[in-house]
Amino acid sequence: MTEPTLRVENLHTHFFTRQGVVKAVEDVSFSVAPGKILGLVGESGSGKSVTGYSIMGLVDPPGRRVAGRILLGGDDLCAMTSEQMRSVRGRRIAMIFQDPMMTLNPVLRIDTQMIEAIRAHTSVSRVVARERARDALAQVGISAPEERLLAYPHQFSGGMRQRVAIAIALLNKPELIIADEPTTALDVTIQAQILFEMQTLARDSGTALIWITHDLSVIAGLADEICVMYAGRIVEQGTVDAVLDAPLHPYTHGLIDSVPSRGRRGEPLRQIPGMAPSLLDPAQGCAFRERCSRADSACIDQPALSIPIAGRQLRCFHPMPSAAIA
Amino acid sequence: MPAFVIRRLLQSVLVLGVMSLLVFAGVYAIGNPVDILIDPQAGQADIARAISALGLDRPLVEQYLIFLRQALAGDLGNSFVYNVPAIQLILERMPATLELALAATTLAVLLGIPLGLWAGLAPDSWQGKLIMSGSILGFSLPTFWVGLLLIMLFAVELGWLPASGRGPTTEFLGVQVSFLSWDGMRHLILPAINLALFKLSLIIRLTRAGTREALLQDYVKFARAKGLSNARVVGVHVLKNIMIPVVTVIGLEFGSVIAFAIVTESIFGWPGMGKLIIDSINVLDRPVIVAYLLVIVFLVILINLAVDIVYSLLDPRVRIGEAQA
Numbered sequence: 001m002t003e004p005t006l007r008v009e010n011l012h013t014h015f016f017t018r019q020g021v022v023k024a025v026e027d028v029s030f031s032v033a034p035g036k037i038l039g040l041v042g043e044s045g046s047g048k049s050v051t052g053y054s055i056m057g058l059v060d061p062p063g064r065r066v067a068g069r070i071l072l073g074g075d076d077l078c079a080m081t082s083e084q085m086r087s088v089r090g091r092r093i094a095m096i097f098q099d100p101m102m103t104l105n106p107v108l109r110i111d112t113q114m115i116e117a118i119r120a121h122t123s124v125s126r127v128v129a130r131e132r133a134r135d136a137l138a139q140v141g142i143s144a145p146e147e148r149l150l151a152y153p154h155q156f157s158g159g160m161r162q163r164v165a166i167a168i169a170l171l172n173k174p175e176l177i178i179a180d181e182p183t184t185a186l187d188v189t190i191q192a193q194i195l196f197e198m199q200t201l202a203r204d205s206g207t208a209l210i211w212i213t214h215d216l217s218v219i220a221g222l223a224d225e226i227c228v229m230y231a232g233r234i235v236e237q238g239t240v241d242a243v244l245d246a247p248l249h250p251y252t253h254g255l256i257d258s259v260p261s262r263g264r265r266g267e268p269l270r271q272i273p274g275m276a277p278s279l280l281d282p283a284q285g286c287a288f289r290e291r292c293s294r295a296d297s298a299c300i301d302q303p304a305l306s307i308p309i310a311g312r313q314l315r316c317f318h319p320m321p322s323a324a325i326a
Numbered sequence: 327m328p329a330f331v332i333r334r335l336l337q338s339v340l341v342l343g344v345m346s347l348l349v350f351a352g353v354y355a356i357g358n359p360v361d362i363l364i365d366p367q368a369g370q371a372d373i374a375r376a377i378s379a380l381g382l383d384r385p386l387v388e389q390y391l392i393f394l395r396q397a398l399a400g401d402l403g404n405s406f407v408y409n410v411p412a413i414q415l416i417l418e419r420m421p422a423t424l425e426l427a428l429a430a431t432t433l434a435v436l437l438g439i440p441l442g443l444w445a446g447l448a449p450d451s452w453q454g455k456l457i458m459s460g461s462i463l464g465f466s467l468p469t470f471w472v473g474l475l476l477i478m479l480f481a482v483e484l485g486w487l488p489a490s491g492r493g494p495t496t497e498f499l500g501v502q503v504s505f506l507s508w509d510g511m512r513h514l515i516l517p518a519i520n521l522a523l524f525k526l527s528l529i530i531r532l533t534r535a536g537t538r539e540a541l542l543q544d545y546v547k548f549a550r551a552k553g554l555s556n557a558r559v560v561g562v563h564v565l566k567n568i569m570i571p572v573v574t575v576i577g578l579e580f581g582s583v584i585a586f587a588i589v590t591e592s593i594f595g596w597p598g599m600g601k602l603i604i605d606s607i608n609v610l611d612r613p614v615i616v617a618y619l620l621v622i623v624f625l626v627i628l629i630n631l632a633v634d635i636v637y638s639l640l641d642p643r644v645r646i647g648e649a650q651a
């Protein structure tokens with residue numbers, strides 16, 4: 001097996017707010033191999049973005065990584081100085097955000113925003129940086145890139161802006177790209193195009209990709225592996241096919257059930273009952289307990305991570321009955 | 327852009343016309359200048375002669391029309407007191423006021439933006455809190471009181487700076503200015519600080535609020551995610567965004583700095599338009615009052631126009647909108 005690009009080990013990120021400690025990320029571990037796509041799925045508020053920011057070293061105060069290791073090609077990001085971390089950001093790891101309308105600075109031209117991203121890491125002339133910026137725009141399918149470099153963000157559509165953000169992420173040929181719901185704000189056709197392009201890109205360039213989404217159907221056709229997050233913890237992990245075909249965790253099962261599908265046309269959508277729990281002072285035991293049909297007295301304890309089958313990980317005392325395990 | 331400027335200039339002419347009417351009517355409503363100008367012992371015939379010499383015996387409408395016709399020819403009437411053209415009096419005093427206002431604004435900007443940035447970047451530090459408390463003081467202390475305090479401290483107690491007057495002036499680009507000589511500069515410092523205080527507080531608050539808001543924006547996080555240095559994130563990404571509201575407010579407030587200069591000029595005996603207008607109001611020198619108000623309105627209109635142009639240069643979204651319109 002190849003050495004993973006990124007390995008996250010027992011990451012804990014907490015927000016020390018006035019009301020108390022918000023445990024946004026609790027004991028999260030996963031890894032991504034070069035050229036592979038890891039899908040990070042979960043309801044909104046489950047800690048996906050904070051996981052991404054933790055890797056980038058961009059958790060806003062009052063938040064802080066309190067424990068764990070984040071290894072990028074063997075270097076522990078948690079042990080780095082802020083200057084070392086700055087030089088990792090944008091060069092070895094790039095991040096793309098959810099809302100393309102908000103990620104580009106409205107008062108700076110595209111060329112400024114691209115050239116600065118190159119020159120923050122490599123001492124090249126403006127002219128050379130500009131050529132690289134132009135090529136990156138062309139690479140993500142923006143026509144007349146030379147002229148578009150002179151434009152301001154508001155002169156682009158949402159889809160085009162997200163392409164610009166992707167082009168910026170690609171500029172320094174990073175080992176890892178973290179894409180935080182980058183297509184959620186776009187319409188379906190553009191979403192499909194961008195998904196396809198990103199997939200090709202990861203495969204061709206060997207870039208590892210973490211794709212954050214709340215939408216299982218996006219992950220299904222895209223990712224190699226999947227991590228399901230619930231209330232700050234990863235509750236189930238495995239290859240996409242294995243997890244989607246035979247979910248073991250009741251929460252994953254509920255998520256799959258709530259995706260509209262052709263086979264069940266006409267039936268009402270099945271929703272997971274209840275609401276995502278608050279991460280501020282969570283109750284003891286399994287966080288899904290209140291909403292779980294399989295919960296019993298055992299679930300008052302926090303289930304540990306187990307390996308029910310090779311290549312799978314799970315946090316549940318009573319996994320779903322599944323042909324795969326039986 | 328040219329069409330925009332021409333449209334704005336035409337609007338300005340209209341505003342000036344309306345203002346002239348309002349100012350004229352308003353000033354006419356206050357007191358009778360003859361009571362003040364003429365020796366109370368003067369005979370009935372002397373008073374009548376004075377009234378007719380000043381044109382005060384004609385109907386109000388006629389007085390306004392005469393005023394308007396002369397105003398269009400650049401003549402706003404002679405001062406009752408100095409017996410020279412009112413506009414000339416104003417224009418003579420204008421450089422002193424403009425210099426004071428510019429010095430105060432420069433001071434407010436040079437101090438206000440860095441302090442506001444600091445308070446915005448570290449709102450919970452003791453420095454950030456100190457800056458904010460200071461700006462609340464600057465807002466709430468009355469200008470004249472601060473002015474007297476400055477005089478007491480720096481002129482009377484310490485004797486470092488002169489208490490009053492403009493000091494020697496030097497010619498610069500055809501106008502007399504104080505700031506080029508050391509002694510002139512010493513005269514300028516206290517009134518400039520006095521006049522700057524309120525604007526300084528305003529700029530600190532605006533800059534702080536803008537900074538705090540910008541720091542929460544995705545584009546700042548994205549800029550950090552690109553690996554930019556903190557200096558570049560703050561100095562380019564944050565600053566360029568907050569400059570839009572800050573420049574707009576500084577520009578629009580420049581008119582009020584000129585108007586507020588009245589208080590400062592009176593306290594520090596600064597020979598500008600503000601001091602002139604206070605003196606003229608005391609003796610009901612109507613032509614000077616009218617000329618002053620019209621000049622101020624004209625200045626404010628010019629400033630607003632300049633602000634609009636600068637604003638459209640700073641904000642690309644506005645620039646494009648204007649081009650398409």
Ligand SMILES: Nc1ncnc2c1ncn2[C@@H]1O[C@H](COP(=O)(O)OP(=O)(O)O)[C@@H](O)[C@H]1O
Nearest residue numbers: 015022024043044045046047048049050060279
């Ligand atoms: N700045 C913050 N201050 C306090 N809590 C925060 C902050 N940012 C995020 N959180 C907490 O972290 C949790 C996870 O947030 P997030 O990672 O954004 O969720 P997701 O991306 O999965 O929708 C949220 O429930 C929220 O309570």
Ligand code: SF4
Nearest residue numbers: 286289292299316317
């Ligand atoms: S541990 Fe218990 S409550 Fe939690 S998901 Fe499994 S069965 Fe449900």
Ligand SMILES: [Mg+2]
Nearest residue numbers: 048049050180
């Ligand atoms: Mg999120």
